[in-house]
Amino acid sequence: MNLALSQGTVLGYCSCHHGEILQGVFRDSDGRLCRGLTTLPVFGPGVYAEFTPVPGTDPEELSVHPRTKTKAATAAVLAGAECRRRGRRGSCGGRIRLTSTVPLGLGMGSSTSDVIATVRAVAAGSGVSLPWNTIAAIAVRSEGASDPLMLDDHALLFAQRQGRVLERFGKALPGVIVVGCVTGGGGTVDTLRVGSGAEREADVRAFQRLRGMLGRAVSESDVALLGRVSTESARHNQRFLPKEELGALEEIAGEVGAAGVQVAHSGNVAGLLFEPDAPGLRGRLRECVRALNRRGIPFSHLFRNYPVPEGRETWTSTSRTRSAARTWCGSPTGSFAFDSRR
Template identity: 40%
Template sequence: MQETRFKDSTNGKTNAYSKAGYGLAICHHGEILQGKFYDRDGTLRRGLVTLPCDRYQAGAHFVPDGSGMLTVEPAFKKKALRAVRVTLDHLKELKVGGRLIVDSDIPEGWGLGSSTGDVVAAIMAVADALEIELTEEHVGALAVESETAADSIMFIDRAVLFAQRDGLVIEDFGGQFPSFEVLGFNTEPNSNGVDTLAFEPANYNMHEIDRFVKLRDIMRQAVQLQDAKLLGQVATESSEINQFYLPKLRFDDMQKLAQEIDSVGLQMAHSGTVGGFIFDPGTALLDEKMAEASAKLIEWGFEITCRFQVGESKK
């Protein structure tokens, strides 16, 4: 690729960039935990623990130039374009222009983080093109500034409680997720999904906030002990609380089915239509039980999205 040269906007030096930048982001499959939590200063913040899923991905290429003009392909990826502007602004590269190309297979409206995938990939592509390293925390803050609310898919190997509207980590649980498998499904495959920003955030009461304190403690234990059953407990109870604010079809039936197939937990997207049965990888006859669950879900009119693994057992 021909080398592009332009003036640095802060110190007048001429910089050279000889490559396009590339960024890649995975999707997620809803949340393990979502609610309101106290940070270390006692401030109550909305937060979530995202369920990472690598079955769908968003990729972005950024080709910088000195024009000061930015374009994106396809043109409707406006949040990704805003992410480029926000990132360049924070990097003090105000005169940098360029072309962003986004390619994603993440379905929209299901609660899989399609827009966050675009945004995170774009941020990483800009940083790659300018040969600047950004921390996961920095990427998270930029993503929230770019799209108001963002999932924590930028934290690759860390389980964190992330303030999705404030762009900061409320708690780092000190490790990776325990190993588990998920059978994912869409409860409303023929709907238009949920517009996350148009969806009014849940107005949790103090009883529910107290429950979130306990679930946060259990989530911490799940990571520290690498215990999929504890993680499943957190997901189920969080889904029960949030069912009041965004009801899912046949929720009671899903809970009963979870017990019948020896699932350790039921997780739901708290601003989407997907959900999943969580399994301990060591579950006896796991393939047969997933097949049984799939048949029942299809009978209900649901659609299987994917089967995927999380944690060190991931193949």
């Protein structure tokens, strides 16, 4: 999404995700082994990149603030070069300022959000619309691996180290309500340092099976099957980024009737998935939060994985006590609320 502001300034935007539903090693259409993932979208937190052109400057003079956003700075240069390659000879340099509500290092795609928002802003400033695969290629060159946040319509299996789609599942993921939490004490994770292990044939077969199950879950809008996929994927990835809380999260899921457990395979966010139309949902959500508190797992926020039409209810917590976890959602309004202390 790109927005025009005054005096030639434009905005690029990118949302984030809440970790993965599935991540592993798969075979592509040619039978080659390839690492891939399917992320769980989040609506709300994201990154805005404000690009202000400076007429008369060298097109390669693109400054990014905060200066710590080095991946976004690399992406800005690559995006500018791509725009010039497409014939925008009159482009100039400029300033890019990033504003983010995505936590860093928790596995929510913060760096990819920075990169994509930056690319979109630079492209908009040059009057160019870059296709998703070009944005993906720039993101991979800037980061070494990229989440599929440049593609936000249908569920898909994405090769994060190559920036290509392995499979499109035809529809969005089944709608779920997610009770989010933070594992590992909320510590940050260097995602590129997370080991992925050797491609054992047994693992490949297991992930291929989960891939097929995910396809059925999407086509049939089956939340229960989606929960099975995400839980099994979390178990398989324990040997790469172990989460001491996974056993407790699975116990809680069984106690409160959640469809399954979902984790960031290269971060510390996690969640329990619920069918939006499940009987007694509000009571189950309250009990889920209480169960997390009893086990010392910080509850972070409650959210949907699909957009809510304007004027419809929004899910939030009205607990008077602050969560021990960092809360990254704003203060949404709506008709539904619950007090996790009850």
